[in-house]
Structures are given as structure tokens and as C-alpha cells.
Amino acid sequence: MKAALVTGASGDIGASIARGLARSGWSLYLHYHSNQEKIRLLLSELQSAYPEQEFYPLRLDLSDEAGVSALAESIFSLQAIVFAHGKTEYGLLQDMTSRQMDDLWKMHVKMPILIIQALQDKIARSRNGRIVFISSIYGEAGSGLEVLYSTVKGAQIAFVKAYSKEVASLGITVNAVCPGAIDTQMNAHLDNDEKEALLEEIPLGRMGEPDEISFWAVQLLKENSRYMTGQSICVSGGWLR
Numbered sequence: 001m002k003a004a005l006v007t008g009a010s011g012d013i014g015a016s017i018a019r020g021l022a023r024s025g026w027s028l029y030l031h032y033h034s035n036q037e038k039i040r041l042l043l044s045e046l047q048s049a050y051p052e053q054e055f056y057p058l059r060l061d062l063s064d065e066a067g068v069s070a071l072a073e074s075i076f077s078l079q080a081i082v083f084a085h086g087k088t089e090y091g092l093l094q095d096m097t098s099r100q101m102d103d104l105w106k107m108h109v110k111m112p113i114l115i116i117q118a119l120q121d122k123i124a125r126s127r128n129g130r131i132v133f134i135s136s137i138y139g140e141a142g143s144g145l146e147v148l149y150s151t152v153k154g155a156q157i158a159f160v161k162a163y164s165k166e167v168a169s170l171g172i173t174v175n176a177v178c179p180g181a182i183d184t185q186m187n188a189h190l191d192n193d194e195k196e197a198l199l200e201e202i203p204l205g206r207m208g209e210p211d212e213i214s215f216w217a218v219q220l221l222k223e224n225s226r227y228m229t230g231q232s233i234c235v236s237g238g239w240l241r
């Protein structure tokens, strides 16, 4: 049975990816950090809709390296990982602390790389492995007031380009999906004026929905996507492209 790990499955984009993959027959390891209730509800939804597949919750603080080996040991067989966890820090670069820099780097870059190191052999066994990062349009275009976030999202894209070359011979593809502004918890802090100003900049005139991002992640895990690797796919309603 094909199995995937979705990090940030308790988030809005991650949950949408989990639903899309479950619909396509995947068994899933559903990672979360603090939102146990959302994972409990998602698990029971998926278990009753797809009783022949398997769904396991996995809790891990992705700012704590110590948990990586326990995570890897609790995963028996795996064909794919989708990294869909994350957070940002708003403010001028001048006001950012060394701690904030370390936290963002660790969560978005170092921890995913440690997880990949720990799971690469398992993923390679299928000869048709898949790794997808949910990066950001800011990793391509950059954003003032989110300079650190843009930097680590850009690092994810650089990692995808380099690592895809290293593991191509193992049959593993590595790609990034770069969302624009998506209507999720991450943007819940925007007030009406901020939202209006943002929408004026987006050619399609609206924010995206989580399923408009999960669609592409699910496509990348399909068997027919095996010739696509080392790419970043921007899904931003034309914003910042």
C-alpha cells in the first residue's frame, strides 16, 4: 500500500493535501504540532471515508531536532513526503532576533532535511519516491517585512533543485509548490483594509483556496508525474510573477 507523510496536516493547506491524497488511495502519516483536535477530526473523517487505507497521527515540534529519530522509527514504509508545515515572522529585518532567524531556518530548512536524511532509504525502496515542499511565492519573488521567511522559502527551492539531481537515479523526484496568498489561518491576522490592498495586487483578484494548492501537490505524487523533478511551480493567481 502506498504511504505518504504530510507535515502540517493540522494546517489548512496540509489538511487539504491529506484529503486529496487519501482520495487518490494513499495511506497517510498525519503530522501535527499543537492542534491535536484538528488531527483527531481529520483522522476520523479519513478513516470512515477510506476504511481500507491506514492513517496514523504523528506529533512533532519541528523546532526540536531531538524528535526526528523517533519520527523516522515510527514510520515503517513510505513512498512520499509533503512538507506543508510552517510559520512566518513579520517585521523589519532590523528588528529580527538571532533566535527568530534560527527558528525559521530550522523549521523550514534544517528539520525537513534531517527528516529526509532519516527517511531517504525507505522512500528509495519503491523506485518511485516523491518529495514535495510547500514553499512560497516569496521564496521566488521576495517580500519586504518578511525577509527571513522569504529567505528560508528560497532556500527550500534551492534545496529542491540540488537534491533532485542527487536522488534522480534512485527514482525519487523532488519539487516545490509555491503558493501566493491563500485563505488560511496563516493570513487570519489581515484586517479588511490590508486584505483589500492585497487583492488589488493579485491579477485574479482574490486569494487562493487551500484546494487550489493541494491539487498541485497531489498531481506531483501521481505515478505519471515521474518525469517532473527539480521544479518550483508557482500557484499565485498571477501575483508576483
Ligand SMILES: NC(=O)c1ccc[n+]([C@@H]2O[C@H](COP(=O)([O-])OP(=O)(O)OC[C@H]3O[C@@H](n4cnc5c(N)ncnc54)[C@H](OP(=O)(O)O)[C@@H]3O)[C@@H](O)[C@H]2O)c1
Binding pocket: 007, 008, 009, 010, 011, 012, 013, 014, 032, 033, 034, 035, 036, 060, 061, 062, 063, 083, 084, 085, 086, 087, 107, 134, 135, 136, 137, 178, 179, 180, 181, 182, 183, 184, 185, 186, 187
Ligand atoms: N497561507 C498562505 O498564504 C501561504 C502562502 C505561501 C506559502 N504558504 C506555506 O504553506 C504551508 C502551510 O501553511 P498554511 O497556510 O496551511 O498555514 P496554517 O494553516 O497556519 O498551518 C501551519 C501548520 O504548520 C504547523 N506548525 C507550526 N509550527 C510548528 C512547529 N513548531 N512544529 C511543527 N509544526 C508546526 C502547524 O501545526 P499545529 O497547528 O498542529 O501546531 C500547522 O499544521 C507553510 O509552509 C506556509 O509557509 C502559505
